[in-house]
Amino acid sequence: MDKFKQFLKNIAAITDHELADTLSFFTEKNLQKGDFFVKSGKVCQYAAFIMKGTLRTFYINDKAQETTSCFCIENNFTTSYKSFILQQPSNLFIQAIEYTELLVIDYNNLQKLYKSSPTWQNIGRTVAEQEYIVMEKYASVMNNETAKEKYLRLLREQPNVIKKAPVEDIASYLGVTRRTLSRIRQQISK
Amino acid sequence: MDKFKQFLKNIAAITDHELADTLSFFTEKNLQKGDFFVKSGKVCQYAAFIMKGTLRTFYINDKAQETTSCFCIENNFTTSYKSFILQQPSNLFIQAIEYTELLVIDYNNLQKLYKSSPTWQNIGRTVAEQEYIVMEKYASVMNNETAKEKYLRLLREQPNVIKKAPVEDIASYLGVTRRTLSRIRQQISK
DNA sequence: AACATTTGAGGACATTTGTCCTTTACGACA
DNA sequence: TGTCGTAAAGGACAAATGTCCTCAAATGTT
Structure with a gap:
């Protein structure tokens, strides 16, 4: 819980009093490995702060391939943002790749918070x-870096993801096939 | 000017009275072909509504290659958004690829508008x-579509860009070399 | 422990894309 | 109108990646 308070304080000056008043709007939610936080086709009702664990965000494209767009780890915020904002069906899935503990708030409660406090x-x-800036960075990385560079970045920035996520998912995150990821790992190990 | 009013009205319910009061914060700015609206390394002071013309947004990556991230056409909003929000040096260039007419507002004036009116x-x-949603769509397209599909999308959604922008820029937008774009065009012409 | 199932590594070949280069087409300007 | 310069098209080969496959290691199940 302290992690979440710190997360909010880093965003905006919020008093302990304000925090105490608003934390009741959030509830805990635990996910087992493989459980979905969001499913494509359904409106995403919740935004979440990740206290513990790892989630994978992915979508299924026209060619019926899964593409991983993001691995979300603890101390971060996650939701199917577009779906949540517009309250429209999500095109993303968000799935726990290990046991995960979340602090969630639903859309209506968040709107209440918006109205109640500047x-x-x-x-x-x-x-x-x-979120815009994160997405811009993501797009920039995906466009400019080779799969090998992206792999090294993942290794540097989210080393646990490499250990926890299956090869299939990491490859789709890098935008290559498993075969190419295998070659990249071979190159690096030399 | 009417185009801009309509643009705003599509975003939020704004009265003609409010509009009249706030339009004085905007000024006209014209660019000749090749002129820069934003340069990398400098803080982007302005956000712009494009009344006429076409702008290209690009950046230069580690390998000293130009990558086009966006072609912006009339009736749209453009700025180096991250730089503008954070008032930090831009990593993007925004350049007119033909004669262009803008309606611009500077950062400080926009903050005044924010403070003066809900x-x-x-x-x-x-x-x-x-902007988040546009960026998400962009990232999704760039990750999921082949260069050929992206070319066909450009042809469909922004046909004038294909006529106005040089091959070099279109290729960098698609994430391929000129040679590959040449092959794509060859395939399509059959 | 033994077996079945899943997961990752990597071989062989086809396809795609990049690199380097030449040729062709087009517009600017004397 | 000629010619100069720039931009696009495309040939030839090399490099990278995908597809399809097998094998080995790890994991799960009874």
Whole structure:
């Protein structure tokens, strides 16, 4: 819980009093390995702060291939953002790849927080801006780096993901096939 | 000017009175072919609505290659969004690829609008959310579609860009070399 | 422990894309 | 109108990646 308080304080100046008043809007939710937090086709009702564990965000494209867009680890915020904002069916799946503990808030409660407090309005806008920046960085990385560079980045920035996620998912995150990932690992091990 | 009014009205309910009060914050700016609206390394001071013309957004990566991330056409909003929000040096260039007419607002004036009116706060947040969604779509397209599919999409969604932009830029937008773009065009012409 | 099932590594070949280069087409300007 | 310069097309070969496959190691099950 302290992790979440710190996460909020890093975004906006929020008093302990305000925090105490608003934490009741959040509830704990635990996921077993393989459980879905969001499913494609359904409206994403919740936004979550990850206290423990790892989630994989992916979608299924026209060619019926799964593409992993993101691995989300603890101390981060996650949701199917577009679906959540617009309250429209999600095109993303979000699935726990290990046992995961979340702190979630539903859409209506978040709207209440926005209305009740300028601090929360500020948090909402800042999160939107941050999500934009994260997405821009993602797009930039995906466009500019080779699969090998992306793999090395993952190894550097999220080493646990490499240990926890299956090869299939890592390959789809890098935008290559398993075979190519195998070759990349071979190159690196030399 | 009417185009801009319509653009705003599509985002949020804004009265003609409010519009009249706030339009004075915007100024016209014209660019000749090749002129830069934003340069990498400098803080982006302005956000712009494109009344006429076409702009290309690009960056230069580690390997000193230009990568085109976006072609912006009339009736759209453009800026180096990250730089503008954070008031930090831009990593993007935005350049007119033909004669272009803009309606611009500087950062400080926009902050004044935010403070003076909840309607403008609402517009600001909605634009942030829209920019997120556009970026997500962009990342999704770039990851899932082949260069040929992306070319066909460009042909469908922004046919004038294909006529106006040089091969070099279109190729970098598609994430391939000129040689591959040449092959794609050859395939399509059959 | 023994067996079945899943998962990762890597061989062989086909296909795609990049690199380097030449040729062709087009527009600017004297 | 000629010619100069720039931009696009495309040939030839090399390199990278995908497809299909097998084998070995790890994991799960009874």
